[in-house]
Amino acid sequence: MCNFYILFSPSLEKYYYGHTCDQLSERIRKHNSNHKGYTGKTDDWELSYNEEYPTKTKAQNRELQVKNWKNRKRAEALIKDSGI
Template sequence: MKYFVYILYSENYKKTYVGFTNNLERRLKEHNAGRSKYTKRYSPWRLVYSEEFQNEIEARLKEKYFKSAAGRRKIKKLLLNICPGSSAG
């Protein structure tokens, strides 16, 4: 089974969210439908990054990296390229 690590961005609130799933399309719909406690406050969400992995362990490790200080810095750089003028936090 394939897994995906993804980064969502809320234009309205300048927020990011990092997660992992085995069904990226379904998960994005869930976030935008308000089925996630944190993300429902900041919708709508836009998918700005995803990466595919062959197993859950690799996906969880990458998710953990993106939630670290170094990973957050990388996300900021990524967002500056994708959404100029963003100050995501």
């Protein structure tokens, strides 16, 4: 199984959209580790949303679909409707 996920950083007040076929908890741990890149700026990323897909391609396509919305309110509505 692969996942499309949305993380939120309270300190940055920003969302991060991603996909992975690794264990989701391990992927979030990596985002919160000290590294170069967008999520390396802080270590308070929290899972806000998650969808499971049978293939990497489907998870990646969903990530691109949500990113192409370019609309924070629409993403927040998706999160709110999920009840996570």
